[in-house]
Amino acid sequence: MIITAEEWGVIALSLKVSCVAVAVCLPLAFGLAWLLARGRFPGRILLDALVHLPLVLPPVVTGWLLLLVFGNHGPAGRWFGEVLRVSFMFRWTGAALAAGVMALPLMVRAIRLSIEAVDRRLEEAAQTLGASRVRVFATITLPLALPGLLAGAVLGFARSLGEFGATITFVSNIPGETQTLPIAIYSALQMPGSEAAVTRLSLIAVALSLGALVVSEMLVHRAGYGRGRHVI
Amino acid sequence: MSFEIRIARQFGERTIAAEFASKGGLTALFGPSGAGKTSVLNMVAGLLRPDTGLIAVRGTVLFDASARIDVPARQRRAGYVFQDGRLFPHMRVRDNLVYGWKLAAPVDRWMDLDEAIHFLGIGHLLDRWPRTLSGGEAQRVAIGRALLSAPRFLLMDEPLASLDRARREDIMEVIERLRDELKLPILYVSHDRDEVERLATTIVPIG
Structure with a gap:
């Protein structure tokens, strides 16, 4: 199987988009998972629903909403442009944003499960031994939740690699800028005589996604709280 | 007074209350399961907040509802x-043992790792993971971890x-030595009459 330079470019772009999406989303996902697992505040159910919305919404709707909010004239888009000098329109950054939003619910779910599985009584024991809240978090809660955090990251990465609908709606299909793996496969399908390219790109997609899922399940099982609990 | 305790807390319909004062040695809270003995211990530890009352240990007030004192x-x-x-x-095991020791102020520490290992006979366990320990071994390590955190009371x-x-007899002897050699005030919860009669200096019935 010979992969062309153009296809390597697609793979590299996809990996870049997914890595950035996961890196930026992970702290946010952890914060949200923490709030949902431990927080007691009004509106928790609403927040839970909002986080999970991209999971159930048609991706094209998510893409259109991103366009409204993060487009150059959208409220968030304008702020990012003026303050951080980051533009999302027709850029790979927009593809990363779309991938991150779509991956967020899965990441939050995985991390939340692992936070809920941490035995609160161990945290109490650490308190009686003189640990402050920050230290309890850093030495007990975080290490015990770490497998779930890693699993969430891998799962989010796999989901980002596969992101299509919201991305193409939000940032279109621009080779070298926003044409990620699934969008490249879609484009190839439109062109007669490119079956071989479709096969190659699809096999790569299968291998990457399968690898990510296997790693994710292994991490959860190794944590020992895998009994009856799965990320997906 | 080692322990001076007068506390109450409402749990739904029922109230858990305790009132006692004791001098040194081992004070046993004795009563049937579900009488709220552990809740009393958690209130003294600061893990559970009483609705009202006072907790003082060795002359230091840890909780006083009327003075709004609640030491974390x-x-x-x-x-x-x-x-x-x-x-x-x-x-x-080693990292478990020194967890509280590392957090304690150096001037407060009164036992080091070697002394704890010697006292409890756990030198051979240091590199083990907790899940590989037997019940008796784990309890010795738990006692060691508590002793090393520079406690004023147990x-x-x-x-x-x-x-x-067999293990009970073993740990019972360790507790007797804690009581007699270290002179550390101990608040002890049990529902076993034999155990309490053998170990306790003062018995406080609960429930």
Whole structure:
């Protein structure tokens, strides 16, 4: 199987988009998972629903909403442009944003499960031994939740690699800028005589996604709280 | 007074209350299961807040509802030995033992790792993971971890409950030595009459 330079470019772009999406989303996902697992505040159910919305919404709707909010004239888009000098329109950054939003619910779910599985009584024991809240978090809660955090990251990465609908709606299909793996496969399908390219790109997609899922399940099982609990 | 305690807390329909004062040695809270003994211990540790009352240990007020004093658990310097050990599963025995020791102010420490290992006979366990320990071994390590955190007093919640007869005798001797050699005030929870009669200096019925 010979992969062309153009296809390597697609793979590299996809990996870049997914890595950035996961890196930026992970702290946010952890914060949200923490709030949902431990927080007691009004509106928790609403927040839970909002986080999970991209999971159930048609991706094209998510893409259109991103366009409204993060487009150059959208409220968030304008702020990012003026303050951080980051533009999302027709850029790979927009593809990363779309991938991150779509991956967020899965990441939050995985991390939340692992936070809920941490035995609160161990945290109490650490308190009686003189640990402050920050230290309890850093030495007990975080290490015990770490497998779930890693699993969430891998799962989010796999989901980002596969992101299509919201991305193409939000940032279109621009080779070298926003044409990620699934969008490249879609484009190839439109062109007669490119079956071989479709096969190659699809096999790569299968291998990457399968690898990510296997790693994710292994991490959860190794944590020992895998009994009856799965990320997906 | 080692322990001066007068507390009450409402749990739904029922009230858990305790009132006692004791001098040194081992004070046993004795009563049937579900009488709220562990809740009393948790209130003394600072893990549970009483609705009203006063908690003072060795002359230091840890909680006083009327004066709005509530020292956080991490500053109470209680060496809490839990019924189920509660060793940190992601740390080896050595790291479990020194967890509280590292956090204690150097001037407050009165025992070092070597002394604790010698006192409890756990030198051969240092590199083991908690899940590989037997019940008796885990309880010794839990006691060691509590002693090394520079405690001013010990709280023990049925430390013999999960052990077989031979191990019970073993740990019982350790507790007698804690009481007699270290002169550390101990608040001890049990529902076993024999155990309490053998170990206790003062018996406080609960429930």
